[in-house]
Amino acid sequence: MRILVIFICSFFLPGATGQVQGSKVHPASNQPNQGYEQYRNCIILAEQSEPQIAVFNVITGEMVWNWKPAEQIKNPEHVPWFSNPSDAKVVYGGNYVLMTASGGACALIRIRDKKMMFYAKAGHNPHSAEILPDGNIICAASTGHSLTVFITDTLSFPENVGQRTFHSPFSHNVVWDQKRNLLWTAEMDQIRSWKYNFNSDDPQLLPVDSLAFDDTEGHDLFPVPGEDALYLSTVRKMWIYHIAENRLEEIKTEFRGIKSISSRTKGELPVISVPKEEWWTDEIIGLDGSPVFHRKGLKIYKARWIVENPFSYPDS
Numbered sequence: 001m002r003i004l005v006i007f008i009c010s011f012f013l014p015g016a017t018g019q020v021q022g023s024k025v026h027p028a029s030n031q032p033n034q035g036y037e038q039y040r041n042c043i044i045l046a047e048q049s050e051p052q053i054a055v056f057n058v059i060t061g062e063m064v065w066n067w068k069p070a071e072q073i074k075n076p077e078h079v080p081w082f083s084n085p086s087d088a089k090v091v092y093g094g095n096y097v098l099m100t101a102s103g104g105a106c107a108l109i110r111i112r113d114k115k116m117m118f119y120a121k122a123g124h125n126p127h128s129a130e131i132l133p134d135g136n137i138i139c140a141a142s143t144g145h146s147l148t149v150f151i152t153d154t155l156s157f158p159e160n161v162g163q164r165t166f167h168s169p170f171s172h173n174v175v176w177d178q179k180r181n182l183l184w185t186a187e188m189d190q191i192r193s194w195k196y197n198f199n200s201d202d203p204q205l206l207p208v209d210s211l212a213f214d215d216t217e218g219h220d221l222f223p224v225p226g227e228d229a230l231y232l233s234t235v236r237k238m239w240i241y242h243i244a245e246n247r248l249e250e251i252k253t254e255f256r257g258i259k260s261i262s263s264r265t266k267g268e269l270p271v272i273s274v275p276k277e278e279w280w281t282d283e284i285i286g287l288d289g290s291p292v293f294h295r296k297g298l299k300i301y302k303a304r305w306i307v308e309n310p311f312s313y314p315d316s
Helices: none
Strands: 042-047 052-057 063-067 085-091 096-101 105-110 116-121 126-131 137-141 146-151 162-167 175-177 182-186 190-196 205-212 221-223 229-233 238-242 247-251 260-262 271-273 283-286 291-294 300-305
Touching: 042 085, 042 096, 052 085, 085 300, 096 126, 105 126, 105 137, 126 175, 175 221, 182 221, 221 260, 229 260, 271 300, 283 300
Parallel strands: 085 126, 260 300
Antiparallel strands: 042 052, 042 300, 052 063, 085 096, 096 105, 105 116, 126 137, 137 146, 146 162, 175 182, 182 190, 190 205, 221 229, 229 238, 238 247, 260 271, 271 283, 283 291
16 A cells, blocks of 8 residues: 655755655655754764664764664564665755665664664665655665665555666665756766656666776765765775766875765865774774764764755755
């Protein structure tokens, strides 16, 4: 059974402006839009020592919110899906978290009461997710070499989940570009754009264009605030992809294997997570090596500033 949920307030999509459109099922909420102001100076961590998703204020060092799958997942057989959290974003007006975990999970969580609004298994080693304009969720699974679009029904999961899967070699990331109505991902050796059909019941992706980069294993891909551009990290390098020009600009850095990159405002030095041991770290630093956040004992995979609209264009 499909139920249409009508919003009382206006939600904003991650990386998009305007009201949610279409007749898809969306997370129900009758609370006011809390906004992102409460998360000023906060980062959200995909943290693997617990495992958990955690929000920290980098000024006070206070953990202001966290979510642990072992405490929230009712089916014990599904808890392993949430091992090794790999990415997290605050979405829908600052009220929800969208996360992935290398164990297979892709999930939408309501911050207020930590309720699971939707989750599903997204294949081998999911590393990133995005909410599409019709409310469906897309997830990139790196070693699964796939992009999976979930028909996001908030009532039938996790037993009955509709999905469509598309081949995408080593994809670690997904970013929705509302200016062009395109999806971006960085694969093994290229950035690729995809066209979405906006059919919430039969979602389809069609590859549009690609640009090769001079390295391997595209890892993080994230908007550059105030610019028509995306940050890109690969095994040995970091880049800015200028979308309109279809051009990659290499950013010189001493760091290798950058797992995540994000900024809050135009021109701000991005913060990065760089592994200290295997694939995790206990600190977040600026691209110049300056300290931003440190907590001994944590195993941070990715960290992102919490901002309302990371894909803010120069004219927006």
